Amino acid sequence: MVGSRFLFAIPGRVGAAVAQPFQAHAGTGSTSGTIRIISALRMVMEKRRMVPDEAMAMLDGALARLRQEAPLVHNITNQVVSNVTANALLAIGASPAMVQAEEEVGEFVRHARALVINIGTLLAPQRAAMLIAARGAKAAGIPWVLDPVAAGATAYRRSAARDLLSLGPSVLRGNAGEILALAGEAGLSRGVDSLAASTAAREAAGALARQGKGMVVAVTGATDYVTDGTTMLALSNGHPLLTRVTGTGCTATALIGAFLGAGLPPMAAAVAGLTALGVAAEDAALRATGPGSFQVALLDRLHGLEDAAMREAARITPG
Amino acid sequence: MVGSRFLFAIPGRVGAAVAQPFQAHAGTGSTSGTIRIISALRMVMEKRRMVPDEAMAMLDGALARLRQEAPLVHNITNQVVSNVTANALLAIGASPAMVQAEEEVGEFVRHARALVINIGTLLAPQRAAMLIAARGAKAAGIPWVLDPVAAGATAYRRSAARDLLSLGPSVLRGNAGEILALAGEAGLSRGVDSLAASTAAREAAGALARQGKGMVVAVTGATDYVTDGTTMLALSNGHPLLTRVTGTGCTATALIGAFLGAGLPPMAAAVAGLTALGVAAEDAALRATGPGSFQVALLDRLHGLEDAAMREAARITPG
Amino acid sequence: MVGSRFLFAIPGRVGAAVAQPFQAHAGTGSTSGTIRIISALRMVMEKRRMVPDEAMAMLDGALARLRQEAPLVHNITNQVVSNVTANALLAIGASPAMVQAEEEVGEFVRHARALVINIGTLLAPQRAAMLIAARGAKAAGIPWVLDPVAAGATAYRRSAARDLLSLGPSVLRGNAGEILALAGEAGLSRGVDSLAASTAAREAAGALARQGKGMVVAVTGATDYVTDGTTMLALSNGHPLLTRVTGTGCTATALIGAFLGAGLPPMAAAVAGLTALGVAAEDAALRATGPGSFQVALLDRLHGLEDAAMREAARITPG
Numbered sequence: 001m002v003g004s005r006f007l008f009a010i011p012g013r014v015g016a017a018v019a020q021p022f023q024a025h026a027g028t029g030s031t032s033g034t035i036r037i038i039s040a041l042r043m044v045m046e047k048r049r050m051v052p053d054e055a056m057a058m059l060d061g062a063l064a065r066l067r068q069e070a071p072l073v074h075n076i077t078n079q080v081v082s083n084v085t086a087n088a089l090l091a092i093g094a095s096p097a098m099v100q101a102e103e104e105v106g107e108f109v110r111h112a113r114a115l116v117i118n119i120g121t122l123l124a125p126q127r128a129a130m131l132i133a134a135r136g137a138k139a140a141g142i143p144w145v146l147d148p149v150a151a152g153a154t155a156y157r158r159s160a161a162r163d164l165l166s167l168g169p170s171v172l173r174g175n176a177g178e179i180l181a182l183a184g185e186a187g188l189s190r191g192v193d194s195l196a197a198s199t200a201a202r203e204a205a206g207a208l209a210r211q212g213k214g215m216v217v218a219v220t221g222a223t224d225y226v227t228d229g230t231t232m233l234a235l236s237n238g239h240p241l242l243t244r245v246t247g248t249g250c251t252a253t254a255l256i257g258a259f260l261g262a263g264l265p266p267m268a269a270a271v272a273g274l275t276a277l278g279v280a281a282e283d284a285a286l287r288a289t290g291p292g293s294f295q296v297a298l299l300d301r302l303h304g305l306e307d308a309a310m311r312e313a314a315r316i317t318p319g
Numbered sequence: 320m321v322g323s324r325f326l327f328a329i330p331g332r333v334g335a336a337v338a339q340p341f342q343a344h345a346g347t348g349s350t351s352g353t354i355r356i357i358s359a360l361r362m363v364m365e366k367r368r369m370v371p372d373e374a375m376a377m378l379d380g381a382l383a384r385l386r387q388e389a390p391l392v393h394n395i396t397n398q399v400v401s402n403v404t405a406n407a408l409l410a411i412g413a414s415p416a417m418v419q420a421e422e423e424v425g426e427f428v429r430h431a432r433a434l435v436i437n438i439g440t441l442l443a444p445q446r447a448a449m450l451i452a453a454r455g456a457k458a459a460g461i462p463w464v465l466d467p468v469a470a471g472a473t474a475y476r477r478s479a480a481r482d483l484l485s486l487g488p489s490v491l492r493g494n495a496g497e498i499l500a501l502a503g504e505a506g507l508s509r510g511v512d513s514l515a516a517s518t519a520a521r522e523a524a525g526a527l528a529r530q531g532k533g534m535v536v537a538v539t540g541a542t543d544y545v546t547d548g549t550t551m552l553a554l555s556n557g558h559p560l561l562t563r564v565t566g567t568g569c570t571a572t573a574l575i576g577a578f579l580g581a582g583l584p585p586m587a588a589a590v591a592g593l594t595a596l597g598v599a600a601e602d603a604a605l606r607a608t609g610p611g612s613f614q615v616a617l618l619d620r621l622h623g624l625e626d627a628a629m630r631e632a633a634r635i636t637p638g
Numbered sequence: 639m640v641g642s643r644f645l646f647a648i649p650g651r652v653g654a655a656v657a658q659p660f661q662a663h664a665g666t667g668s669t670s671g672t673i674r675i676i677s678a679l680r681m682v683m684e685k686r687r688m689v690p691d692e693a694m695a696m697l698d699g700a701l702a703r704l705r706q707e708a709p710l711v712h713n714i715t716n717q718v719v720s721n722v723t724a725n726a727l728l729a730i731g732a733s734p735a736m737v738q739a740e741e742e743v744g745e746f747v748r749h750a751r752a753l754v755i756n757i758g759t760l761l762a763p764q765r766a767a768m769l770i771a772a773r774g775a776k777a778a779g780i781p782w783v784l785d786p787v788a789a790g791a792t793a794y795r796r797s798a799a800r801d802l803l804s805l806g807p808s809v810l811r812g813n814a815g816e817i818l819a820l821a822g823e824a825g826l827s828r829g830v831d832s833l834a835a836s837t838a839a840r841e842a843a844g845a846l847a848r849q850g851k852g853m854v855v856a857v858t859g860a861t862d863y864v865t866d867g868t869t870m871l872a873l874s875n876g877h878p879l880l881t882r883v884t885g886t887g888c889t890a891t892a893l894i895g896a897f898l899g900a901g902l903p904p905m906a907a908a909v910a911g912l913t914a915l916g917v918a919a920e921d922a923a924l925r926a927t928g929p930g931s932f933q934v935a936l937l938d939r940l941h942g943l944e945d946a947a948m949r950e951a952a953r954i955t956p957g
Contacts, residue, residue, distance in 0.1 A: 078736070079398045079717045079720055079736075080720045080721050080724055080736050081721065082398055082399045082440075083399050083400065083402060083403065083565060083566070083721060084721065086399055086565035086566075087564060087565050087610065087611075087614070090562075090563045090564065090565055090610065091563060091609070091610050091611070096565070097469070098397070098398075098399050098439070098440055099440070099469070099472070099473070100440055100442070101440075101441055101442050101443065101475060103443065103473075103475045104441075104472075104473040104474070104475035104476065107473045107474065107475075108472060108473050111472070120736070121720075121736055121737070121738055121739075122739055122742075123738070123739050123763065124739065124741065124763075125442065125443075150735070150737070153737070153742075153746060153749070154737070154741075154742035154745045154746050155742070155745065156739060156741045156742035156745075157742065243728075244728045244729060244941060245725060245728065246721060246724035246725050246728055246734070247721070247724075288938075289938050289942075290729070290937060290938025290939070290940075290941040290942055291725065291728065291729050291937050291938065291941050292725075292729070292933070292934040292935060292936065292937030292938040292941075293934055293935075293937075293938055295611070295725070295934075295937075296611040296612055296614075296615055296934055297611060297612075298611065299609060299610050299611030299614075300607075300608050300609025300610065300611040300612055301609070302609075303563060303609040303610050303611075304608075304609055398717045401717055401718045401759075402718050402719065402721060402722065402884060402885070405718055405884035405885075406883060406884050406929065406930075406933070409881075409882045409883065409884055409929065410882060410928065410929050410930070415884070416788070417716070417717075417718050417758070417759055418759070418788070418791070418792070419759055419761070420759075420760055420761050420762065420794060422762065422792075422794045423760075423791075423792035423793070423794035423795065426792045426793065426794075427791060427792050430791070444761065444762075614930070615930040615931055615933075615934055616930060616931075617930065618928060618929050618930030618933075619926075619927050619928025619929065619930040619931055620928070621928075622882065622928040622929050622930075623927075623928055
């Protein structure tokens with residue numbers, strides 16, 4: 001997936017292409033797509049840590065299960081994307097709740113099937129609420145996912161992300177800069193965002209996952225990587241227009257939360273959430289004439305996506 | 320109207336249908352629509368507390384008046400839907416203002432023609448501002464409408480909703496769970512949401528309205544009920560896609576506020592607000608291919624809706 | 639540009655027309671458009687403070703430069719429009735960041751290329767953050783733009799706007815009521831909004847600019863005026879639908895911030911930002927069937943707009 005971020009949507013190599021008005025995107029089979037497929041095939045030949053069929057099996061019936069369960073997903077997220085996040089969760093079939101007051105999150109989270117924490121527009125009262133909710137989720141055995149937005153950008157964010165990470169999320173999803181910052185391998189997120197591709201953060205993701213005792217780490221970028229510290233998968237669905245709409249990275253995190261709420265294990269939930277968004281984005285781009293219509297079509301496609309179509313379009317390889 | 324809620328959009332019987340990708344919605348005449356009409360006709364035969372013509376007369380010229388007046392509507396609402404609320408008010412012809420600081424709401428509300436209070440993402444400073452604004456509206460004789468989002472879900476919400484309710488809103492609009500919670504007839508909103516249809520809250524609405532000295536109560540669901548404690552009306556416009564977009568319940572509340580601001584009495588304002596949204600939703604669904612395009616078309620249709628078309632499409636019966 | 643405002647979107651003369659459902663808007667050449675052009679031509683004959691060619695030259699290559707630079711634009715804005723603002727910045731090619739905690743804005747702003755401050759839904763912690771960020775921008779030589787939303791509506795807003803203005807923004811953008819309020823020439827913004835056209839604030843804008851030592855002031859309305867205290871330009875692009883979508887005024891401010899971040903001087907950044915939005919709005923209106931589809935098309939057009947098309951469609955005259 002080519003994830004975007006409301007906070008640091010800095011066009012890197014992919015962004016440079018889409019910052020120009022695009023003339024045509026009739027299909028997902030761009031040159032870079034072709035390169036991706038060739039590269040993926042090569043990886044399949046070379047690596048055998050997890051064969052595609054095993055990875056694909058994770059997606060089996062995931063959407064049907066999500067829609068059957070319609071899990072209540074508790075979000076404490078940033079004000080930029082709260083509307084988009086709720087709509088994406090509704091579109092795919094979950095039931096979003098956006099309760100965020102420190103006075104009530106501890107009571108509320110116990111009713112939820114999953115918790116999503118996103119530090120995008122972090123304020124002090126919200127930070128306190130996040131810690132209460134994460135502890136409550138942990139105590140109640142409710143899975144949760146952390147989106148450490150711009151974790152490396154300021155001291156305030158570094159400490160907030162670190163505190164939350166220490167509470168053991170089921171899944172951590174960030175871009176290369178955020179994952180590197182959390183792994184202590186990089187300082188300021190900005191520089192990393194523009195310089196490093198998500199490949200550069202693969203090692204950091206693996207290290208974080210191994211340290212996290214069962215935590216799954218997802219690094220999103222032109223190619224996404226998902227790892228539990230042992231297995232590493234590469235996901236290649238998505239479209240560059242995702243970088244021209246705010247909150248698509250946050251949407252990815254929320255969708256992972258939805259699949260966690262439907263009962264999928266962390267690795268499967270991460271793969272299903274990222275693949276659902278990536279495939280829906282590819283469909284949406286075919287109907288869009290720019291980022292505005294893309295955003296609309298993306299919600300329509302998340303709503304209309306079915307398991308068979310998702311599995312057929314999924315591009316998952318050993319990472 | 321089939322109202323949705325950003326906070327607890329839990330598909331019940333209606334939601335179960337739309338959580339599956341929908342293949343076709345070519346018209347509002349679904350099976351459930353047909354059942355609705357037959358059921359409505361039966362109610363017309365059986366009950367005579369208010370004949371449809373009287374109820375319909377409430378809608379006469381309501382939109383023209385709203386657009387003539389372009390009332391300034393002061394909203395203190397939640398961050399998930401503030402953009403959607405403002406856009407819906409603009410689309411239908413009102414002038415939204417979203418001032419929310421406790422330092423200024425008392426001064427500001429005096430310039431407004433109506434006040435809308437929605438406790439969706441309630442935080443402590445906002446709660447204080449709501450109480451100040453509601454008191455100011457009451458003192459200045461400005462009508463106001465309360466949306467007690469998830470009133471029963473936590474102790475914090477129960478007390479906030481109770482405090483606001485004691486200040487005497489002109490209209491109270493909630494779903495069945497919220498109205499039941501406020502009536503002390505149910506505990507946690509979640510359970511109620513999934514189990515009870517809005518019909519179950521009709522008695523609670525009547526009781527609240529009789530207690531509220533002139534307060535009108537609207538319970539929204541597959542069928543909406545509006546009552547002043549004596550008369551009860553049933554409104555049957557709407558579309559299941561309303562449950563797949565966040566903030567449509569909040570939009571209903573804001574539209575009631577717009578009609579209050581245009582000078583309609585509470586009962587007429589509630590009927591006009593819910594009917595305008597329901598009819599616009601039916602039109603919008605004809606043009607939509609999912610919840611994203613539905614949301615866009617809904618704003619277009621609220622903008623384009625005229626009194627004659629609204630009255631022709633309105634389905635109002637004794638409740 | 640016909641700017642709108644989430645806070646005070648009170649239809650004046652233009653609004654009165656669009657508050658009615660519109661039947662057709664097949665082109666921007668409405669009667670008022672024709673009057674505008676004739677009026678503009680007359681101004682060109684009568685005034686010679688800046689010839690159109692000089693003004694037009696400001697637009698040369700502005701969009702290409704913005705997309706090349708992809709400047710990081712730090713926004714501290716209101717919760718109603720934060721999503722819209724981020725999306726407009728992404729659509730035109732900038733990189734938005736919405737960091738707003740007082741604990742981190744001083745550290746963060748130093749990484750930005752421009753700062754946008756908008757007091758729409760002002761709360762006390764945000765107000766403190768705005769002052770810290772503005773001081774930080776000033777100290778680091780980073781250009782910034784101020785949007786004094788509803789500056790005259792309450793004492794709280796008057797003082798917040800005054801404090802920020804004293805820190806010397808590069809550009810101040812408001813509607814007539816706000817600019818008049820800041821100039822101390824009027825009291826309550828509401829009354830002014832409905833009574834005064836933007837022409838009435840031209841003198842106030844000039845006075846503020848002369849006082850501001852290099853500050854450029856932009857007053858938006860049916861016609862926009864941009865002045866540095868010596869030169870006055872009138873910009874006449876736009877469409878009445880801009881008054882029926884929330885946050886278009888805030889978007890104008892953010893786009894000015896994007897051009898400041900790309901290195902344009904304040905006068906050129908203001909002209910480029912307002913013209914880009916106005917021209918994109920004219921294009922979008924051709925594809926829209928109401929405010930919902932207009933908003934979507936506006937993002938598409940901001941993304942697709944190129945320098946040649948913008949310059950060809952620009953209507954800039956001496957003011």
